[in-house]
Amino acid sequence: MATVDFEVLRNAAARLQSAPISKLIADDPARAGDFALRAGALYANFARQRYDRTALDALFALAETADFPGAMQRLIDGDTVNATEGRSALHTALRGDLSPAPVAHAASAQAREARTRMAALIDALSASNVTDIVSVGIGGSDLGPRLVADALSLPGARFRVHFLSNVDGAAAQRTLAGLDPARTAAILISKTFGTQETLLNGTIVRDWLGDDGRVYAVSANVERAAKFGIAPERILPMWDWVGGRYSLWSAVGFPIALAIGMDRFEALLAGAAEMDAHALKAPPRENLAFWHALTAIWNRNAFGAATQAVLPYDERLRLLPNYLQQLVMESLGKSVRLDGAPLREQTVPVWWGGPGTDTQHSFFQALHQGTQIVPADFIGVVRNDDPYSENHQALLANLLAQTEALANGQANDDPHRAYAGNRPSTLLLLDALTPEALGQLIALYEHSVYLQSVAWGINAFDQFGVELGKQVANRLLPALRGETEADDPVTAALLAELKLRL
Numbered sequence: 001m002a003t004v005d006f007e008v009l010r011n012a013a014a015r016l017q018s019a020p021i022s023k024l025i026a027d028d029p030a031r032a033g034d035f036a037l038r039a040g041a042l043y044a045n046f047a048r049q050r051y052d053r054t055a056l057d058a059l060f061a062l063a064e065t066a067d068f069p070g071a072m073q074r075l076i077d078g079d080t081v082n083a084t085e086g087r088s089a090l091h092t093a094l095r096g097d098l099s100p101a102p103v104a105h106a107a108s109a110q111a112r113e114a115r116t117r118m119a120a121l122i123d124a125l126s127a128s129n130v131t132d133i134v135s136v137g138i139g140g141s142d143l144g145p146r147l148v149a150d151a152l153s154l155p156g157a158r159f160r161v162h163f164l165s166n167v168d169g170a171a172a173q174r175t176l177a178g179l180d181p182a183r184t185a186a187i188l189i190s191k192t193f194g195t196q197e198t199l200l201n202g203t204i205v206r207d208w209l210g211d212d213g214r215v216y217a218v219s220a221n222v223e224r225a226a227k228f229g230i231a232p233e234r235i236l237p238m239w240d241w242v243g244g245r246y247s248l249w250s251a252v253g254f255p256i257a258l259a260i261g262m263d264r265f266e267a268l269l270a271g272a273a274e275m276d277a278h279a280l281k282a283p284p285r286e287n288l289a290f291w292h293a294l295t296a297i298w299n300r301n302a303f304g305a306a307t308q309a310v311l312p313y314d315e316r317l318r319l320l321p322n323y324l325q326q327l328v329m330e331s332l333g334k335s336v337r338l339d340g341a342p343l344r345e346q347t348v349p350v351w352w353g354g355p356g357t358d359t360q361h362s363f364f365q366a367l368h369q370g371t372q373i374v375p376a377d378f379i380g381v382v383r384n385d386d387p388y389s390e391n392h393q394a395l396l397a398n399l400l401a402q403t404e405a406l407a408n409g410q411a412n413d414d415p416h417r418a419y420a421g422n423r424p425s426t427l428l429l430l431d432a433l434t435p436e437a438l439g440q441l442i443a444l445y446e447h448s449v450y451l452q453s454v455a456w457g458i459n460a461f462d463q464f465g466v467e468l469g470k471q472v473a474n475r476l477l478p479a480l481r482g483e484t485e486a487d488d489p490v491t492a493a494l495l496a497e498l499k500l501r502l
């Protein structure tokens with residue numbers, strides 16, 4: 001891959017410094033339609049970004065230099081894109097069979113087989129007296145299932161699905177309160193089956209269920225799950241070729257399938273597969289994943305945006321920011337290139353957000369008048385499924401209003417009442433919040449993240465950064481029990497303070 005020259009982007013941004021978004025649109029009104037595209041059930045409009053056609057040319061030239069099409073092909077073919085761990089990242093094979101490459105094809109077959117087993121377990125649970133499911137997992141073994149189950153579950157669903165992630169005992173206490181062990185089943189989800197939080201919470205739930213309790217597991221480490229006492233026929237597989245944060249499409253989605261039904265889980269996968277085909281095959285200028293990734297790079301590397309907001313205008317997508325925080329920041333929070341050399345460019349900004357309209361009444365003041373410009377992804381759903389159409393119209397009006405107000409601003413002689421505008425956003429619209437559309441949306445973000453990593457020359461699929469904290473916590477646990485001393489003087493002082501008050 002030829003080296004990407006980010007200086008070109010900075011020069012383009014410097015040229016646009018004196019051209020606010022409102023002027024870019026006034027000078028080129030056709031961009032309202034030309035900077036928009038559709039992929040399946042998704043429509044995206046980039047007209048309120050701070051680039052013009054010349055800057056876009058530079059961005060698409062970058063995509064060519066970085067070989068985005070080749071990178072997509074390598075991902076889907078199961079090449080070793082996770083070079084630091086010597087693995088492929090075949091989440092696309094979990095939801096389709098797009099590649100003739102033997103490794104990808106074989107992965108697809110394994111995923112299908114696992115889904116067949118999962119469907120049989122769901123049938124058996126449906127025929128039982130179980131009403132509640134407790135899903136125990138953390139990070140990638142929690143955030144995706146939690147998001148999708150929350151977004152797509154319908155009133156009157158066969159099972160109530162609860163999620164337990166935090167190692168704080170209060171979380172276990174709250175989750176189990178009001179549940180009946182005789183009518184509850186638990187699923188322990190952990191790729192490694194070595195995660196402290198999940199093992200501690202899993203032990204609480206297993207003991208609470210009692211000897212005849214129904215405990216299932218999803219793991220790549222069947223041996224450890226079996227040692228924990230879970231019957232082999234109740235252990236569904238995971239594989240090292242799927243990263244935790246890319247795994248909701250696998251048996252990690254067991255709680256999703258229980259919450260929304262197997263048919264709708266399959267529809268979610270089909271939607272994601274449609275986005276995979278789009279990201280792989282659509283020409284660059286018609287490729288939504290390319291546009292999204294290039295826009296992220298533009299805001300970060302050309303304008304130096306330190307944070308990025310994600311603002312779903314749909315209550316059912318309220319967990320999307322939490323999910324994306326792991327997907328984006330665990331994937332792209334790197335400061336060395338694949339070859340180990342330090343990066344000269346900034347990588348991921350801090351991703352944060354929350355649902356509109358609630359957040360309009362919390363942090364939007366800073367978005368409109370704060371000193372930092374925060375690019376935002378606004379996400380809306382065109383058709384509502386609730387009976388309150390007047391509310392839906394208000395929701396959509398707010399969505400459109402915010403993107404317009406942030407971009408255009410409003411002059412006022414009183415500086416306190418003036419809005420500078422020129423705050424960029426992308427608008428993503430789903431036709432309706434169907435499983436297919438949600439699958440497309442999540443897969444879009446996965447591919448955008450990967451393409452950003454390709455441009456920066458980093459590995460989107462490892463996460464060594466989370467290991468040190470885990471190691472130190474393991475070392476400090478005996479110190480907290482009073483069995484050892486802490487080496488670090490500040491930690492030692494803090495431990496002494498804790499012990500005084502415990």
Ligand code: F6P
Nearest residue numbers: 139140141190191192195244466
């Ligand atoms: O937070 C670090 C991490 O390793 C994530 O990447 C992963 O999704 C999570 O922990 C849970 O890991 P596991 O599925 O192995 O329990």
